[in-house]
Amino acid sequence: MTADTALLDRVVQAGTAPDAEIFAVVEDAGLGAVVGVLVEEILFRCDAPINVMPVDIALDVTHESERHRTVFRMVRDRPIAILDGEEPVIRRELRMNVVDLVRRLYGRADHPRTGDFHDAFLPTRPADLTELPEIFASTNQASGALLSGCTVPRIDLGALSVAYGSDKWASFHWYTAHYEKEFAPYRDRPVRILEIGIGGFSGELGGSSLKMWKRYFHRGTVFGLDLFDKSELNQPRLTALTGDQGDTDGLVALAREHGPFDIVIDDGSHENEHVRVSFEALFPYVRSGGLYVIEDLQTSYFPRFGGTADKVAGSKTSVGLVKSLLDDLHHREHATYPGHPTSVTEESVVGVRVYRNVAFIEKGVNGEDGIPRWMDDEAWIALGAIPPSAD
Numbered sequence: 425m426t427a428d429t430a431l432l433d434r435v436v437q438a439g440t441a442p443d444a445e446i447f448a449v450v451e452d453a454g455l456g457a458v459v460g461v462l463v464e465e466i467l468f469r470c471d472a473p474i475n476v477m478p479v480d481i482a483l484d485v486t487h488e489s490e491r492h493r494t495v496f497r498m499v500r501d502r503p504i505a506i507l508d509g510e511e512p513v514i515r516r517e518l519r520m521n522v523v524d525l526v527r528r529l530y531g532r533a534d535h536p537r538t539g540d541f542h543d544a545f546l547p548t549r550p551a552d553l554t555e556l557p558e559i560f561a562s563t564n565q566a567s568g569a570l571l572s573g574c575t576v577p578r579i580d581l582g583a584l585s586v587a588y589g590s591d592k593w594a595s596f597h598w599y600t601a602h603y604e605k606e607f608a609p610y611r612d613r614p615v616r617i618l619e620i621g622i623g624g625f626s627g628e629l630g631g632s633s634l635k636m637w638k639r640y641f642h643r644g645t646v647f648g649l650d651l652f653d654k655s656e657l658n659q660p661r662l663t664a665l666t667g668d669q670g671d672t673d674g675l676v677a678l679a680r681e682h683g684p685f686d687i688v689i690d691d692g693s694h695e696n697e698h699v700r701v702s703f704e705a706l707f708p709y710v711r712s713g714g715l716y717v718i719e720d721l722q723t724s725y726f727p728r729f730g731g732t733a734d735k736v737a738g739s740k741t742s743v744g745l746v747k748s749l750l751d752d753l754h755h756r757e758h759a760t761y762p763g764h765p766t767s768v769t770e771e772s773v774v775g776v777r778v779y780r781n782v783a784f785i786e787k788g789v790n791g792e793d794g795i796p797r798w799m800d801d802e803a804w805i806a807l808g809a810i811p812p813s814a815d
């Protein structure tokens with residue numbers, strides 16, 4: 425872990441910790457370094473500015489008697505610039521305590537969006553009053569864009585998927601509605617998430633879904649794995665790793681270095697053999713309480729992906745794997761129980777939820793007991809029940 429990553433990690437963790445932890449991070453790293461982390465996050469989250477006239481907005485972050493100023497230049501069709509040296513024309517000054525800004529960015533999704541900052545709107549009289557209508561409108565639009573980056577975004581995963589160019593919604597897949605339902609309990613947590621398959625194959629950089637997850641999991645650390653080098657995507661809270669999902673040793677090494685993960689998503693080659701190899705290598709590195717997701721189950725029926733050309737998917741397919749997990753979930757009810765050593769999946773699969781073409785496998789402690797084996801007719805009758813063997 426580099427110094428930058430370690431600081432980011434501490435700031436993210438502090439988002440839901442007592443104020444004293446945020447103070448401690450600022451004391452250790454310095455206000456400027458902490459603001460640097462926060463500003464990078466704001467730039468990632470901001471909506472694109474729509475103002476035609478350039479607008480400079482100052483954000484003052486304070487801690488006790490200290491103040492750290494960042495000036496953002498916002499204008500349509502250009503990346504937001506941080507002014508350094510150039511003389512700004514400040515149209516708005518926002519002042520916020522570092523604790524409040526950390527909470528806004530890395531606190532709970534329902535953290536308030538108002539009542540925690542000082543604002544000076546058009547602090548100086550514009551030189552040319554004929555421009556005033558345009559200055560008003562542009563300052564309003566630029567401020568809206570900047571403030572969109574200073575909160576946990578309200579997210580429609582489908583819209584975000586389309587905006588970033590992922591095929592997880594409104595293409596030939598309709599996954600994001602399922603993701604919203606399944607991922608909601610994890611959204612506020614500092615999750616570690618690994619997605620196999622970054623996108624773009626050998627020709628393009630890809631990264632659409634990784635950026636989508638980074639936005640959705642505002643406290644999350646996102647890893648992607650792809651056959652092709654996509655490290656150009658690397659940025660705070662997002663790392664692109666290179667490797668083959670069919671290589672067990674490589675996957676285990678990756679998981680030892682970067683795991684355990686709260687969520688693993690397989691959106692890689694969709695070859696049935698790869699899906700199985702990846703699951704067997706990585707499921708042990710999913711945290712208890714976490715999820716393993718397999719996309720594109722339809723390849724179970726496509727022979728060129730190693731699927732079966734039949735109505736019933738074979739045991740070596742992805743659907744076959746998911747069906748076997750249903751058996752493992754119920755292993756205590758097997759006639760052979762408890763006479764055989766239990767497998768990782770028997771011990772830890774606690775939920776298997778399948779939607780069209782996508783499966784969510786929940787990990788936990790599969791330890792609930794069933795009906796005692798010694799329950800015979802006499803015992804059922806003693807309970808006042810009809811014995812199962814009775815006609």
Ligand SMILES: C[S@@+](CC[C@H](N)C(=O)[O-])C[C@H]1O[C@@H](n2cnc3c(N)ncnc32)[C@H](O)[C@@H]1O
Binds near residue numbers: 591621623650
């Ligand atoms: C469907 S794309 C992923 C799309 C991305 N998850 C998204 O939603 O934007 C599949 C990616 O898997 C990668 N891939 C194919 N075979 C792989 C393998 N054996 N190991 C790792 N990645 C692989 C491809 O290079 C490609 O970039």
